Amino acid sequence: MKPYTIEVQRLKSIRHDHHGLIEVSLDALVSARQAARDDSEAGVPSSCLSIPVEHARTLVLLLKQQLNELDKLNPRSRRSGRA
Numbered sequence: 001m002k003p004y005t006i007e008v009q010r011l012k013s014i015r016h017d018h019h020g021l022i023e024v025s026l027d028a029l030v031s032a033r034q035a036a037r038d039d040s041e042a043g044v045p046s047s048c049l050s051i052p053v054e055h056a057r058t059l060v061l062l063l064k065q066q067l068n069e070l071d072k073l074n075p076r077s078r079r080s081g082r083a
Contacts, residue, residue, distance in 0.1 A: 005033045008051040014062040022066050024059070 012025040033048070051059070 003033050004047040006030050006049045016066050
């Protein structure tokens, strides 16, 4: 696996499909990076996502909305942890 640095510039939209995927449209700068020895866990390189606080807050709110929409599609007995 090749590690990347991903810097989110702008969130555009978020939606879910009927196959259980949530799709986030965004503008981002993506560049390959070399994993530092102390960055990687057990020799496995990892990628890093950088996102401004205001975009992170927006992303959390949008994810909550999408998950609520998905919960509405499931019967009450199949909702996670809700009675």
